[in-house]
Amino acid sequence: MAALTGMQIYKNLPRSNCKECGFPTCMAFAMQVAAKQKALGDCPRITDDAKNSLADASSPPMKLVTIGPEGKQFTFGQETVMFRHEERFHHATGVAVRIRGALTEMQVDELVAAINRADFMRAGEKLAVALCAVEVDGYADPAGRVQRIAQNCRVPLILMGDNPETLCATAQAIPGQRPLLCKATPANVEFLAKLAAGAKCALAIGAGTLEELADATQKAKANCVDDLVLAFSDKNTSETIRQLTIARRAAIKKNFRALGYPALVEVNADSPEAETVLAATFAAKYAGIVVINGHEPWELLPVLTTIQSIYTNPQVPNAVEAKLYAIGSVTENSPVIVTTNFSLTYFSVAGEVERSKIPCYISVVNTEGLGVLNSYAGDKISPEKVLKTLQEQKVAEHVKHRKLIIPGLLPIFKGELEDISEWKEVIIGPESASKIPAFLNSVWK
Amino acid sequence: MQLPDVNEKWTHRINTVTIGATKEQGGTRGKTITVGGQTTLPSLTFEGATPNKPVIAGYVADTPPDWPDTLKNAIGKEINSPAEWARKCVETFGVDMINLSLIGADPSGKNSTPAECARVVESVLKAVDVPLIIRGCNDEEKDNLVLLECSQASRGENCLIGSAKEKNYRTVVAICKADKHKIIAEAPVDINIGKQVNILLQDSGFDLNDVVMFQTTAALGYGLDYVYTILERARTTGIKGDKLMAMPQLCDVGGETWRVKEAVADEDVLPGWGSLQKRGPMWEAACAAAYLQAGADILIMAHPAAIATIKMLIQRLS
Ligand code: SF4
Numbered sequence: 157m158a159a160l161t162g163m164q165i166y167k168n169l170p171r172s173n174c175k176e177c178g179f180p181t182c183m184a185f186a187m188q189v190a191a192k193q194k195a196l197g198d199c200p201r202i203t204d205d206a207k208n209s210l211a212d213a214s215s216p217p218m219k220l221v222t223i224g225p226e227g228k229q230f231t232f233g234q235e236t237v238m239f240r241h242e243e244r245f246h247h248a249t250g251v252a253v254r255i256r257g258a259l260t261e262m263q264v265d266e267l268v269a270a271i272n273r274a275d276f277m278r279a280g281e282k283l284a285v286a287l288c289a290v291e292v293d294g295y296a297d298p299a300g301r302v303q304r305i306a307q308n309c310r311v312p313l314i315l316m317g318d319n320p321e322t323l324c325a326t327a328q329a330i331p332g333q334r335p336l337l338c339k340a341t342p343a344n345v346e347f348l349a350k351l352a353a354g355a356k357c358a359l360a361i362g363a364g365t366l367e368e369l370a371d372a373t374q375k376a377k378a379n380c381v382d383d384l385v386l387a388f389s390d391k392n393t394s395e396t397i398r399q400l401t402i403a404r405r406a407a408i409k410k411n412f413r414a415l416g417y418p419a420l421v422e423v424n425a426d427s428p429e430a431e432t433v434l435a436a437t438f439a440a441k442y443a444g445i446v447v448i449n450g451h452e453p454w455e456l457l458p459v460l461t462t463i464q465s466i467y468t469n470p471q472v473p474n475a476v477e478a479k480l481y482a483i484g485s486v487t488e489n490s491p492v493i494v495t496t497n498f499s500l501t502y503f504s505v506a507g508e509v510e511r512s513k514i515p516c517y518i519s520v521v522n523t524e525g526l527g528v529l530n531s532y533a534g535d536k537i538s539p540e541k542v543l544k545t546l547q548e549q550k551v552a553e554h555v556k557h558r559k560l561i562i563p564g565l566l567p568i569f570k571g572e573l574e575d576i577s578e579w580k581e582v583i584i585g586p587e588s589a590s591k592i593p594a595f596l597n598s599v600w601k
Numbered sequence: 602m603q604l605p606d607v608n609e610k611w612t613h614r615i616n617t618v619t620i621g622a623t624k625e626q627g628g629t630r631g632k633t634i635t636v637g638g639q640t641t642l643p644s645l646t647f648e649g650a651t652p653n654k655p656v657i658a659g660y661v662a663d664t665p666p667d668w669p670d671t672l673k674n675a676i677g678k679e680i681n682s683p684a685e686w687a688r689k690c691v692e693t694f695g696v697d698m699i700n701l702s703l704i705g706a707d708p709s710g711k712n713s714t715p716a717e718c719a720r721v722v723e724s725v726l727k728a729v730d731v732p733l734i735i736r737g738c739n740d741e742e743k744d745n746l747v748l749l750e751c752s753q754a755s756r757g758e759n760c761l762i763g764s765a766k767e768k769n770y771r772t773v774v775a776i777c778k779a780d781k782h783k784i785i786a787e788a789p790v791d792i793n794i795g796k797q798v799n800i801l802l803q804d805s806g807f808d809l810n811d812v813v814m815f816q817t818t819a820a821l822g823y824g825l826d827y828v829y830t831i832l833e834r835a836r837t838t839g840i841k842g843d844k845l846m847a848m849p850q851l852c853d854v855g856g857e858t859w860r861v862k863e864a865v866a867d868e869d870v871l872p873g874w875g876s877l878q879k880r881g882p883m884w885e886a887a888c889a890a891a892y893l894q895a896g897a898d899i900l901i902m903a904h905p906a907a908i909a910t911i912k913m914l915i916q917r918l919s
Contacts, residue, residue: 405607433890453875458887
C-alpha cells in the first residue's frame with residue numbers, strides 16, 4: 157500500500173490553520189496523519205472530495221481482486237513491479253480451464269471431475285487449477301449447467317459470454333457464488349456493471365484499445381464496481397504482450413488508476429502444445445489469469461511449474477529442510493554425500509543421484525539457503541558444521557563405512573574433516589552436479 | 602482517455618553477432634545466422650527495435666547422450682551418427698543451426714580423442730550447410746585439447762565455440778582468435794561471474810562483439826527462476842548501457858531438460874502426471890518459452906515436437 161506523505165495530505169486540507177483539530181497548523185495535523193497518529197476525519201473541515209482523492213492516492217496502484225465465495229476463493233492483482241528481481245511477483249497466475257459451450261452434459265461432468273483432480277505436489281508445494289471458465293452462450297439452459305458446475309467444482313467460476321442477458325441470467329442462477337463475469341465491452345459495460353454490483357461479482361472488461369478499455373473501467377467504476385479485470389483475447393501474441401506491458405506500466409509506474417486492475421488472457425491456439433507454451437509465456441508476462449482448454453496433466457504441469465518458478469520470491473533464498481535424505485533403496489553400504497540446503501543445489505544433486513541409479517544418502521547442511529561457494533564465503537559451512545550436522549542426523553548409524561563425499565568446490569575441507577571426525581576417508585566430489593553419475597560409477601565401486 | 606507515456610528510454614543496443622560463413626565469406630555455409638541487435642525487451646516494439654528473431658539450434662552430440670527412450674525414438678536411428686542426426690535436425694525438424702556437443706570426449710566416458718572429435722566436426726559441416734555451435738564435454742583440461750582441434754577443423758566457418766569460463770578461458774580465447782570463431786562466455790548461474798568472464802575476455806583482447814553469453818541453463822522447475830532473472834537482468838542492464846552485458850544470450854534447454862525426472866520418468870514413477878510421451882517435450886517447450894520472455898536469443902533444443910512448438914511460438918511472437 158502506497159503510504160501518503162505529509163505534503164500530499166496537506167495539499168488536500170483546507171489550509172486555514174483554524175486549530176479545531178487541536179493542532180496549531182494544518183501542516184502539523186498533516187504530519188500526524190502521515191505518521192498514522194491521527195485520522196483524516198479528525199479535521200472537521202475536510203471536504204468529501206479531498207477525502208476521496210486521498211483514499212485513491214493511498215490505495216495500491218493495482219487492485220486486488222477476489223473471485224468466488226468464502227472458502228473457495230481466488231485472489232489476484234496488487235502487483236507492484238515489472239520485473240521479479242525488483243521485489244517479487246505477489247499473486248501467482250491462476251490457470252482457468254475452459255468448459256466449452258459445445259460440450260455435452262456428460263462431457264462437462266467429466267471435465268469438472270478432471271479439474272477437481274488436477275492438483276499436484278511439486279517441490280513441497282501444491283499446484284492446482286485455480287478456476288473453471290464456463291462458456292454460457294450457444295446451448296440450451298446455461299443457468300442449469302452453471303448451477304451444476306458451481307455445486308460440483310472445487311474452484312470458483314468465470315462465466316464467459318458475449319451476451320449480457322445470458323451472463324446476467326447465469327450469474328443470478330448462482331447467488332452468492334461471486335463468479336467473475338467475463339466479459340463486458342465498452343458498449344454494454346454499464347449494464348453489466350450494475351449486474352456485477354448487485355451480485356457482488358468482479359467484472360472483466362475487454363476493448364479494442366487500451367484507451368477504450370480505460371474509458372470502460374471508469375464507466376464501471378461510476379456504476380459502483382471496482383473489482384475489475386482487464387480482459388485480453390490473444391490473437392497476436394506480441395501485441396497482447398505489448399498491451400499487457402503498457403497497462404501494467406501505466407498502473408504501477410504512473411499510478412494510472414483506469415488500468416490499475418489485474419489482467420486475464422484468453423489463450424487461442426490450434427493445438428494443445430501451442431496453448432501450453434502460450435500459457436507459460438503469459439504466466440511470465442503479466443497475466444493474472446490464463447484461460448486455456450487443456451486439462452491433461454501433461455498440459456497443466458509445465459504451465460503450473462512455470463508459474464511456480466516465476467512467482468517464487470527471489471528475495472528469500474530457496475531452501476530445503478536440512479536433514480538426511482535417502483535417495484533410492486539405500487543400505488548400510490550406500491554412499492553419503494554432503495551438500496547445502498540451497499534448494500537448487502539440493503535438487504540438482506538429488507536429481508543426478510537418481511539418474512546414477514546408485515542409492516545414496518544426502519546429508520544436507522543448513523547453510524541458510526546459500527549455495528556451496530556463497531555459504532563458504534559467508535561462513536555458513538565449515539568442517540565443524542559438517543561434522544555437527546552428521547552427528548545431529550546420526551549418519552554414522554545409517555552406514556557401516558566411514559567414507560564421506562564432500563562438494564567438489566570445497567576440497568580444503570578434506571584434511572580437517574579427516575582429522576576431527578570418525579569419517580576417515582573424505583572423498584572430494586565433482587564440482588558440477590551433472591558429473592555425479594559418472595563420479596559415483598567410477599569412485600563408488 | 603489518454604494513456605500516460607510509459608515508454609522506457611533504453612539507450613543502448615545489444616551487440617549483433619553473426620554465426621557461420623558462406624562461400625563468399627570464406628566458409629561453406631548456405632546461410633548465416635544473426636542474433637542480437639535489440640534496443641528493447643522482447644516484443645516491446647513500441648519503444649525500440651527487435652531486429653533479429655530468436656533462433657533454435659538443434660542439439661547434436663558425437664555420441665548418443667544418456668537420454669530416455671521417448672526422446673531417442675522421437676529423433677530416430679540417426680541419433681547414432683552425428684552427421685545424420687544433424688541432417689535430420691535441419692531437414693526434418695527445421696532448426697536454424699546445429700549445436701554439436703562433443704560429450705564423447707569426456708575422460709570418464711568414451712574418452713574420444715581430439716582428432717576423433719575434429720573428424721565429427723568435419724562430418725557435420727559436410728552433412729549440413731547451417732552455422733555451427735561447437736561445445737566440449739565440460740572437462741576443462743580435455744576441452745582445451747578438443748576445442749583446439751575442432752576449431753582448426755572448422756576454420757573459416759565462423760562457428761560459435763564454447764565455453765570460456767572464469768577459471769578457464771585463455772585457451773578458448775586463443776583458439777577463437779586464431780581461427781576467427783565466435784565465443785561462448787559461460788557462468789554458473791551467477792550474474793556477477795557472468796560479467797567477470799566478459800571482463801576477462803575483453804582484457805585478453807577479445808572483441809566483445811564476438812561473444813554470446815551463456816549463464817548456464819536450468820530446466821523448468823530446477824532453478825528456472827534464477828536463470829530467468831539473470832537473463833532478464835543481463836538484458837535490461839545491456840540496453841541501459843552496460844557494454845559488458847550487451848551480448849546475445851544462449852540457453853541449452855535440450856541439454857538440461859532431458860535429465861530431470863519430469864522429462865524422464867513415466868507414470869509408473871509419477872502417477873497422475875500424464876503420459877511421458879507428451880510431458881517430456883512439453884517440459885522442454887515450456888522452459889524454452891519462459892526463457893524467450895527473459896531475453897534468450899539462441900535456444901539449444903532436442904525433441905522434435907518441442908522444436909516444432911517453439912518454432913510456432915517464435916513465429917507468433919514476431
Ligand atoms: S482542523 Fe483542519 S483546517 Fe483546521 S487546522 Fe486542523 S487540519 Fe487545518
